[in-house]
Amino acid sequence: MARTDNMVHNPIIAAKTWRAFQVKILRREFGATGMLNSGRVIGLALFIAAALCPFYLSEFKVGLIGLGLTYGLFAVGLDLAWGRTGIISIGQAVFFGLGTYGVAVALVRHGTALVGGVIGVALAAILGAFTAAVGLRRVTNPSTMAVLTLAITLLAEKVARDWWSVTGGSSGLYVPPLTSTYSYYYTCFVATNCVVVLLWFFVLRRPLGNRLTAIRLNDRRAEHLGIPIFRERVVAFTLSAVISAIAGCLSAPWMSSVSPDRVGIVLSTQVLVWVAVGGRATLLGPFVGAVALTYGQDALASSMGNSYLLMLGVLFILSVLLVPNGIAGVFRTGPQLADTTPKGAAESHSPRPPDTGEVLTAAAIVKRFAGNTALDGADLRVEACEIVCLIGPNGAGKTTLLNILSGAIGCDAGTVTLRGERIDTAPPHRRVAAGLARTFQIPSLFPGLTVAEHLILARQEAGMAVPLPDAYARLERDYSGRRVEMLSLSDRRSLEIAMALCSQPAVLLLDEPAAGLARHEADALAKTLRTLRDQVGCAIVCVEHDMEIVRDLADRVICLHRGRVISEGTMDQVSANAEVRRAYLGLA
Amino acid sequence: MSGSVQILLDFIWVSAGLALVAFSLGLILGELKIVNIAQGDLMMVGAYSMYALRGLPFLVALLVTFVIGLLLGFVLERGVLRWVYDKGFMATLLATWGVGIVLEQGVATIFTVSQKGIDQPLKGFVTVGGVAYPEYRIVVVLGIVVLLAILLFLVYRSSLGLRLRASIDNVEMASMLGISPQRVFAMVFSLATALAVLAGALIAPTIAINPTLGLSFLAPAFFAVLISKQGSLAGPVAGAVAVEFIFTLLQAYLNITVAESILFGLLALFIVLKPQGISWSWKPAREKAS
Known part of the structure; x- marks a missing residue:
């Protein structure tokens, strides 16, 4: 007890403790020897390339990368459900679109974007939790969740088309143009990284992250180990909806207009392709898939038109058939679980009192x-x-x-x-x-x-x-x-x-x-x-x-x-x- | 009076088309354990095939389209699905999703995205209960009813159907008894594809043809399958009628989007109450041991 007080009140000891904590984190994340695996080296290189891109790309291209980053975050959201936990969601754009519409409606009505965004994210969380609670019970067939998410995205697109007074119908809402592409790019970059870092340290490297992996790999074993699989699945799906909605909020200013396709099935399809091609159950993969394909779409769509989407479909089938782990899956060498073994608990935990009778x-x-x-x-x-x-x-x-x-x-x-x-x-x-x-x-x-x-x-x-x-x-x-x-x-x-x-x-x-x-x-x-x-x-x-x-x-x-x-x-x-x-x- | 007769006739018309699609969807889900998201796009292929063959007599075009469906199903099963069976439910679902994208975009590339239409082969009207109803629709409804009756009869009363149901029930056991799962899978997928293509072909003369037309049929068809017990083949047909009945009722009073939202809400409620679906009481007669 006395030691704890010391740490709090003595700045030198506090600094030392903080330093020791940093070293501990670095050790844990990069291994005791400081060795980096190939995935992390590439990740770091791409991170630097993205951080510096306003210095070597045109304003238009920076905007494209910025949009790609928000799409990447959207894909990270989907990946939390699909790649990590094994929950299929073929209507993920609904959550993304709720965030986008939330910000767009606020901007159009001269309100605060933040308030609109928060409302959008909250709605996404509620809808996500509801869908998961209905579709992911132990007794439900696995096809149920696929049908529910598909139905939601089809429905949402129709609602967005019909609900004129709020969504502006088919033509959508015109978002005021950005005053500075560069400053918004960095806002996006920082916000995206914050969400990813929070996800990494508070979900993926925690017992919850291990539980999600366990549920994906073998749900029956997981529940007989004591993991409440229904609850954790609902949590994972809700979190995935929230992350996708935050990505949607960030993406709104990149678009000149927010139209019903933001909640629709085509975007839901695309995000699946990004994750499948980039690599499931990785942090880098969704970003690589989303940025590369967003960039590629712009470069190729004008010359190829519909054949670009056709090519995307073929690419998707091929990646499902041939590289089920995606591009990032080729590089990843790290362990799948975080070491969450309770420390020192063996002594403190008294053995179970012997039973009688x-x-x-x-x-x-x-x-x-x-x-x-x-x-x-x-x-x-x-x-x-x-x-x-x-x-x-x-x-x-x-x-x-x-x-x-x-x-x-x-x-x-x-x-x-x-x-x-x-x-x-x-x-x-x-x-x-x-x-x-x-x-x-x-x-x-x-x-x-x-x-x-x-x-x-x-x-x-x-x-x-x-x-x-x-x-x-x-x-x-x-x-x-x-x-x-x-x-x-x-x-x-x-x-x-x-x-x-x-x-x-x-x-x-x-x-x-x-x-x-x-x-x-x-x-x-x-x-x-x-x-x-x-x-x-x-x-x-x-x-x-x-x-x-x-x-x-x-x-x-x-x-x-x-x-x-x-x-x-x-x-x-x-x-x-x-x-x-x-x-x-x-x-x- | 004539208003409600009109609604009733429309209800019968839409449920017949949906029943055919739901039957084929249920067949694939039951036998191959695959959620085939491409089913709506297969309907779309049927409609475009009829458009491409509009120079031929209607029945000939229909036959050719059916054969195209069988071939397409065979190619998809051999070329794509076969490779993902052992990778689990999710991989097969995604593979069909990819197939759907490719079909949609392929058709868009060949025919462009502009809407197409074809003439109805029968242009007359039949007066039913004071309402003049298109002859074509009535003939198609009768055709689908006969077709489904034959299919269900085959499924529940023929030795082929017995093998099929055995294989749906337990693939491993059926293969021990000499029912090759590869062959049953290829056969079932081809047939189911052809039925979806046929459904699209039959509806084609009554709708505007575009590459995304299948999507509007997909959700209700899945609802129909979802509310019936998995593996049941008569279930999706009954489910289709039930879904369309509720939807027709809702639509009579409400805007279509509101009606669809309520339908979705009802489905969610249904899943909570009956997660395994309803076992419709249409029970097959006990098979004679032979």
Whole structure:
């Protein structure tokens, strides 16, 4: 406490702290060795070229670059939704146009441009949040968002054409010409950079940025790590609408007239092309795409006319087919995630108080899939630190039960209680917060991320960085820089368990942890899991087909058949049960 | 009285055209899991094909246009879509988006952007309930109804349709049973493209033809698909009628842009309430095991 006071009141120490902070930021952004990757070198060169362009380009060309910059910011907005989070928006121009019209209406009516701009941005935020809230729910089809955004842009263009009194109809609003191109260019340049810097430091390099990447790469894994995917998607889409609207505000003075095509489908198309060609999930790509194509359009459109747009369409298809990562994607070498591992939290965070008694109870669970009853009143009780194995013939409902416990699917009837808390209607991320973690039958990881990045995500979501048990620390030690595609199946399974352990769960759900493992790996698994249970102090519910492992692993075995529990007890008791034998032999 | 008959006839006319487009859109979404944004532009291609072939007898031109549609669909599926199936939903959507741009601009380059028109092959009027209604529209509506009836019959009652529905339900499983997904995909996309082209061709004599004409059909057609359960083939047809019914009602009292805004609002509300769409009660009879 005393140290903090010192820092605030003593200017020398304050300056030193600020210096240390700067060094820390530089280290973090450019790597400990100060090495720059090729993408950053090019980015810096382009930044300088853009900053100095009034000194070597004609006034007209400077205006073009200025417009290109605002389009670039618009594309950055789209990229936040599309490139980073994986939300499709084919009507992004609506948000841009709201900003543009906001400023234009204010200018035409001799009001303050700032007020008009703020109103435009606010409307964009509201519309963005509304669209996302309707179209991005867990149960909604992915096509819904595409249709909604398309419909909005078509509709907005018509409204802009029809609403004469405000928008001036088809001919649009005439914006007073700029007094000085150069000074407005620098206003634009600075404003654009401010937005990008804020985005970088307050979204992309924060846990939120990592979450968005996680959602894009594998939304199911993301929500079972504890990420509230619906909320974060809505946040991302709203932010993307806001950034696009700010770009729209900045662009208004560059245009002689603001007409309905500013909210329409052609501009929505163009921004998709800019991002696709420039490079998704990068900061430089959208700017490169937007400036290059805006500049190119002016140079070529007069000579080529419609064929320019035709060429743009072909370019777009080719870039989707051949260079899915765009121009900037060729250069980028940096990591995809920011290191957000909570620091020093391991000591300060007291371990979870040990549970006693029943930690997980599922009662009378019923689940039907279109008339086919998968679970028909199944019950399950798990004591603290107990290892329960679920067995049963194929189609017995084991994985369905696991999915209902973890919240991947809802149940038609019945209750699930975790440590005294009803969770049967809670989405998966709440259940994770309440102390549940799971793995999948086919390991579900984030394609393209390294082992270290997976653990960064898991620890970020857990809010603490507890050391992993020995059997799993190996992964972090030996393979931390390796992408998960390069891992063996057993290592991928281990990584999934390691991620689950980061949240110190009270109950760990495992879906066939031994499937596909070699014999010696499978043999080691039972021992590893029992040790793990003793070290971490969590209960384990495990679906498993391999009876050898079940015998070694389980404290208690539950046999499911046709969606009901038919036998429960030790392995020997269950295997001696006549009904179980009938179920397995198919005589029932 | 005659006013409401007029509205009713117009409603039937627009729903028939939309139903055909929505059916083809639903076919592509169901089988290929692709949101085909180029569908409106395919209609536009149909209209321009009729314009280019205006020297030929109408039915011949229609047939040639249908064949052009089949070929176009085949080329697009083989040339573009096939390469992006494994890149996910977003890539396929963007690919069709690109195809749409290319079609629109290609047509604009060949035919210029100025509006075109073609003559209606049937110039007479039929008096229905005191309203003289163009003979052509009535014939086209009947034609589309028959065509959709045949298509739905084939889908739900023929072995080809059974294969198609099996493939929509589960591509991997169907391919295990010897239904080649490549062939079904190519076939479905060609057929769906040809149907959209045909819809455009049939509407062509009644509208002003321009390169962006498809856009106005795109949103309602998607609404129709969205409110029906994904994978259902009869659903989009019923959805098209429902969407046009609501839209006709709204339009009878309101300005068209206001009507469209309300329609959009209703759609948003619908998605919140029924995110998976309605399963229309038109259920196929149980297949005989064979």
